[in-house]
Amino acid sequence: SERKVNIGSLAGFGPFGEHTVNASWVAVQEMKKLGLGNNVDLHVHEVPVEYQKVQSLVPSLWKQFHPRLIVHVGVSGMATTVTLEKCGRNHGYKGLDNSSFCPDSQCCIVGGPDCINSVIDMESVCKRVTATAGLGVAVTVSKDAGRYLCDFTYYTSLYLSRGRSAFIHVPPLGKPYSGEELGRALQAIIREMLELLDQAEDQIHCQQHIH
DSSP, rough: OOOOOOEEEEEEEEOOOOSOOOOHOOOOOHHHHHHHHTTEEEEEEEEEEEEHHHHHHHHHHHHHHHHSSEEEEETTTTTTSHHHHHHHEBBBOOSSOSSSSTTTSSSSTTTTSSSEOOOOOOOHHHHHHHHHHTTTOOOEEOOOSSSSSHHHHHHHHHHHHHTTTEEEOOOTSSSSSSSSHHHHHHHHHHHHHHHHHHHHHHHHHHHHHHO
């Protein structure tokens, strides 16, 4: 059967702190050049490193595009691999953003669950991408997106989409990967994520016919 057109949003972050060039935004732009094929309508966005901007921007992306999946990409100064984040966390936001603001509640959604997992099986994505010949980029899985704007954005997106979001952390440029290498890694990862979404939906569809 002909595969449906996927609408996907890919969001990288702007500069902050020592990251005057944010590797996540460079990687997202490189990934856009490569594309995901004709059956994926890809929208790319740069996200400011500000809590209040995230609170208005993330809902607007879901409302405007109704994507099957939003993939957020952020930089981690501690990362040496491309890291797939399994979940977003609601509490513990004490770090000031680019406008020296921090939420009074120190949480994303007051009354929301402590942790929300992505519907994407990140372990499976990691295994499949690692088996890709010639990619040359190490991929790992994490359960802690860091309690800063990355984690805040991820949780907000997971909450709004009931888990239909993903977050990928990339290392700073040149430590050790170039923007082009990170772009290729994002392409391989997001293809696997969409493939897994397709498989999950096919299974649900089959089960509905059986019952």
